[in-house]
Amino acid sequence: MSNSTIDRAAQATPPAMAQRVKGFSDRTIAWIFVAPTILILLAINIFPLIWTIYLSFTNFRVNRPNNEVEWVGLKNYQRILGDSDVWMTMQATAHFLIWTIVLQVLIGFVLAYLINKKFRGNDLWTTIIVFPMMLSPAVVGNFWTFLYQPQIGLFNYVVSFFTGVDPASFSMIGEVDLAPWAIVIVDTWMWTPFVMLICLAGLRSIPDSIYEAAECDRATKWRQFWTITIPMILPFLMLAVLFRGIENFKMFDLVVQLTGGGPGNTTTLTSIDLKREAFEKWRTGYSSAYAVILFVTVFGLASIYVKALNRVKQR
C-alpha cells in the first residue's frame, strides 16, 4: 500500500462523505482538493524558478525583445564569480548580516529577559519596544537619514553630547568607515523587538516547575540561567537567527533609503546589486545567474542550519 500524501488524505476522508460523491474514487477526490494548490505552487514558485535557471544560461535581456536569445553556457556564472565588485557586495552583505544578527540576538535576549520579569508597566514597555518593527522600512530609512544628518541630526547630537566631538565633523552615512555601521544600527533598532518577542515566547514556555526544582536543589541563579534558561531557549534563539538571517540576506529597502548603496559601493548589498543588474541594466540572463547563486547560497545555508536546529530541538 502506498503511503503518499494523496493516499493518506484519501484514507482520512470520512466514508460517508466519500460515498456521497458518486463516480469518483477517494483518490480522485483527494486529487481534486490538492490540485489547485499544486497548480498555484507550480505557477508561482516552481515555474519561475526553472525559467530563471534556464535564463541564467542565456544572454536574454528583457528590454531587447527583438534580439536573438543565445545560449551562453556557464559564462554568466563565470563572470559573476570572477567579478571583484560582486565579491565586495558579498563582503558588505556578510558584514551587515553578521553584525545585525549578533546585536539583535544579544539585545533582543536581554530585553526579553528583562521584560519577562514581573513589574509595573510591563505591557506598556513591551508595546513601546515593539513599536519600531511596526513601521515601514522606507519610513524608517527616511527618518534615520534625518537622525544621521550632521548638522541637525539627533544621533550626531547625542554622540556629541557624550563624547564632545563636533556633531558636524562626522557623517554616519557619508563616510566609508561609518556607513556600514550606520545601516547595522538602523536595522538593529528596527528588528531587535522581533527577536525579543521570539525570545519572550521561549522564556514564557519554560515551566516554572523546572526553576522550582532547581531552587530545591539549591542551584544558584547563575547556574539556573546556564543550565535551564539557555538550553531551553536555544531553539527559539536559533529560529530568530534563521528568520533574521534570511530577511537580512535580501535586505533592500531600508539600505536604499538610507545610503543608496554608498558612499561608493560601501553599503551596496547583494540585493541592491542584483536589482541594478536586473531592473536598471536589464541584463536578465546575467541577473538570473546572480539570483540562482544567491538562492543556492541561502537555501544551502538555511538547510544546514535547519538540520542543526532540529538536532538542538531533539536534545
Add this chain to the structure above:
Amino acid sequence: MKRNRLTSSTTLGFLAAGVLSANFATATAVQAEELNLCWAAWDPANALVELSKDFEEQSGHTMSFEFVPWPNFADRMLNELNSGGKLCDLLIGDSQWIGGAAENGQYLKLNEFFEQESISMDDFLPATVVGYAQWPKNTPNYYALPAYADVVGWTYRKDWFSRPEIQAEFMEQHGRELDVPKTLEELKQIGEFFQGRDIDGKTVYGAAIYTERGSEGLTMGLTNALYNYGFQYEDPDKPYELEGFVNSQGSIDGLEFYKSLYDCCTPPGASDAYMSQNIDAYKSGQVAMQMNFAFIWPGVEADPVVGNGNSGYFSNPAGPTGQFAQLGGQGISVVANSENTDAALEYIKWFAQQEVQQKWWDVGGAPALRAVVEAPDFAQSQPFAQTFLDSMAIVKDFWAEPSYASLLIATQSRMHNYVVAGQGTAKEALDGLVKDWDEIFEDEGKK
C-alpha cells in the same frame, strides 16, 4: 464575365473600405479619448497640468497624469516600457532613454507626423532636438518633440555677495571683486571663502553640488567639471573608442577638481545630494551657491527668503579647455503601445504651437521653441532667462545609447567611489570606467 465579377467585387471592396475608413476618421476626430501623460513629479509637471486644461477644452479629450518622483522615475517608466504596459499614452521621458526606446520600438517614430503637420525641428533649439528627439544622434529620425529644455546651472546668494564687509574681505584675500565666477577655479575660491563662514550668526558653507549615489545625481554634476577640463565620451573620429578620451589627462584633472570641490566646499553630510537636497540646502540658507537644473529657478525667484532679487544665476563656469554644461530636460513621445495614438499625436500637435509654447514659459515651463526663446523680450522676461539661454547654448549630454543605464550605473559606481568615498585615485577611477564601458559596448556588439 469573370472580369465583371472581379470588377464588382473590387468596387464592393473599395466601398467597404471607404465606409470603414470614413467611420474611423469620424471616430478619431470626434470621439473623446482619455489620455494619460507620464512624467516626473516636479514643479514643471504641475505647470503642465495647468497648461493642458486648454488642450482638454479645445479637443474634448480628457487628460490624466502619472507623475513619479525623480529617484524612481526611470525605474518605474522603463519598467512600464519594457513590460509593454499601456499606462502611458504620452511619455515625457529622460533624454537618455531615447536610444533604447527608439531601437526597441517603444516610442512612435514621428517623422511622418511632423511632415504631415508641418512641424519642423528647425524651429526648436538645436541642442534640444539632438538631445531629446533624435536617434541615432545627428540624424533626421525623430521620436519626440522637445518638451522641456533644461540644463545644469548655478544659483548664488546675491544678497550675501553684495555685502560690503564680505566684498572687502574677499577683495583682500583674492585681489578681485566677489562676483559671478568666470572659471571653475574662481567658483572653488568663492566656495572656500564661504565655507564655515558666520553669516547672521549662522555657519554657512560654500556650495551644494550633486553627489547622489542611487540614480544619476553624481554623474549629472560631475560632468560639468569633466567637460570643461577636456573629457570626451569617445574618439570623435572613431566611435566607441574610449581609451585616451574618457581617461585623458584633462578628464583626470576635471575629476580631481570635482573631488576637491566636494572636499572643500560642501555642507557636512552632503554625500548623497541631488536636486531636492540642494534646493533645501540653498533655501534654508546653508550655502552660498548651489548647482542645480534650471527648472528650480522659478521656485527660487518665488521664495520669500532667497527670492525677490536675493538670488542670482550663472551658467556653469569655464574650465581650462572650454565651457560646457550638462543637458537636462526631456522630449515628449507617443508610447507605441498606446491605444490612443491619434489623440496623443493631437496633443503633440497642440503642444508644438507657438502660443502654447509661449504660455508654457509663462506658467513655469521651459520651452525649446526658438520663436519663443529667441524673441527679443525673452531674455528680460525673468531674472534667470538670459542665464537659461546662455546655458542652453553650451550643453553636452551623457550617452543616450540603448545601454545608457549600464553606462550610467558604472559611472555612478566608479565616480562615487572616488569623489565621495575617497577610494583610489582619479586615474584609477577613470581607467576603471573605460574598462566598464568597453565591456558594455563589447556586449552590445558595438566594439
